[in-house]
Amino acid sequence: MGDDVAVSLDLSNYELRWPASLFMSEGERILRSAGSWQNRATWLMTEALVGTTAVADFEDLPNQTAPTADPWATTATGWSTRRTVPDQHAWFTELINRGSELRRAAAPRPYWPQRHGNGLAHDGSTARDSRRAFARLINEFDADGYLVEAFGEECVDDHSNLPDPSEVINGRLGIPDLWPLKPATWDEDTFYGLIEVFHDLVSRPRVRHYHSYGSCGWHHSEFHNGPARTLYRWKINRLLREASIEYELAAEGEDLGRLVAVTDDARSQLVHRALNDSPPDTTAGVRHAIALFRGRDTSAESKRSAIFNLARILEERRALIKEHLGKDEGALFEIANRFDLRHRRADQLGDYDDVFLDWIFWWYLATVELTNRLIASRNPF
Numbered sequence: 001m002g003d004d005v006a007v008s009l010d011l012s013n014y015e016l017r018w019p020a021s022l023f024m025s026e027g028e029r030i031l032r033s034a035g036s037w038q039n040r041a042t043w044l045m046t047e048a049l050v051g052t053t054a055v056a057d058f059e060d061l062p063n064q065t066a067p068t069a070d071p072w073a074t075t076a077t078g079w080s081t082r083r084t085v086p087d088q089h090a091w092f093t094e095l096i097n098r099g100s101e102l103r104r105a106a107a108p109r110p111y112w113p114q115r116h117g118n119g120l121a122h123d124g125s126t127a128r129d130s131r132r133a134f135a136r137l138i139n140e141f142d143a144d145g146y147l148v149e150a151f152g153e154e155c156v157d158d159h160s161n162l163p164d165p166s167e168v169i170n171g172r173l174g175i176p177d178l179w180p181l182k183p184a185t186w187d188e189d190t191f192y193g194l195i196e197v198f199h200d201l202v203s204r205p206r207v208r209h210y211h212s213y214g215s216c217g218w219h220h221s222e223f224h225n226g227p228a229r230t231l232y233r234w235k236i237n238r239l240l241r242e243a244s245i246e247y248e249l250a251a252e253g254e255d256l257g258r259l260v261a262v263t264d265d266a267r268s269q270l271v272h273r274a275l276n277d278s279p280p281d282t283t284a285g286v287r288h289a290i291a292l293f294r295g296r297d298t299s300a301e302s303k304r305s306a307i308f309n310l311a312r313i314l315e316e317r318r319a320l321i322k323e324h325l326g327k328d329e330g331a332l333f334e335i336a337n338r339f340d341l342r343h344r345r346a347d348q349l350g351d352y353d354d355v356f357l358d359w360i361f362w363w364y365l366a367t368v369e370l371t372n373r374l375i376a377s378r379n380p381f
Helices: 022-030 038-047 055-058 088-097 127-141 165-173 188-201 225-242 263-277 280-294 300-316 320-338 354-380
Strands: 066-069 081-086 204-211 217-224 248-250 259-261
Touching: 022 038, 022 088, 022 204, 022 225, 038 055, 038 088, 038 204, 055 088, 127 188, 127 225, 127 320, 165 188, 188 225, 188 248, 188 259, 188 354, 204 225, 217 225, 225 248, 263 280, 263 354, 280 354, 300 354, 320 354
Parallel strands: none
Antiparallel strands: 066 081, 204 217, 248 259
């Protein structure tokens, strides 16, 4: 292969409609693969990039580095000069390596009726629009083969009985007759339930081939749910933000793939560190506390339970906290003991706004994260 050929790739004609990190990781996997990697590369570019320009540029290149005449050469040898052009592998390698430089695909700027408040509404501007946008998104995933592993795929050469998509969804959500999707019939719980169900159903086909007999169409294989769910969360969370819906699909934790309350970036980073940096003996407790607190259907009682779980972890680390805070460590536990949070005694205070629960949860989670770092500093290896 011609990977040693210097490539100067013009990225200006390509737009990325995937997260750059996902595009690059899937591309790197293709470059490590054996066999017919070109088909995988073409499918990835078809999915992740806008239009067909990149695929056309890729297909114009030779499979291996080849010399070509350069009539515009300026060296002393003039017309007889030969130069090398990159092969497909070198070109695709640079495209993947420079994935973070690709322009992000964006919705077109508003047209006249939208700018002047007439005619069409923006997708996501109402609950009805957001449900229609979700249905369109699922239909796109379906067309790209992301539901084949769950629903099967018709073929003129294979007359096997395929699962009924409605029954597959009903088995998970407990609501019949939801396929094909009819967004106008959904209530809020059905809409949010479907968002979570399809997170668990999607699986990316890394290979596709065209079955020409009887115009059967594209067939998909080599499925993996990891990149599919990453892409699904990215697209769904963007849809929810545009619709001003204050939930998002969790990307990690016990509630992975479930709708949770949106927080600011700083608190999101705190959750990430607490989930990923806790020692093994406390990871389950931290995950459970976060899931209790941020779920879409969370209640004051579940928030109290979340605080209780964090307080229990801090109790186990009380000696460590006292070592670093001295006599002030008692104030940390006085909140949990004097208020109606843990022990639920008659002399505890319970007449306070529920916003207090949010404050104490984030304080305790930040303290768990602090003690994680203290523990890690004592055990660097």
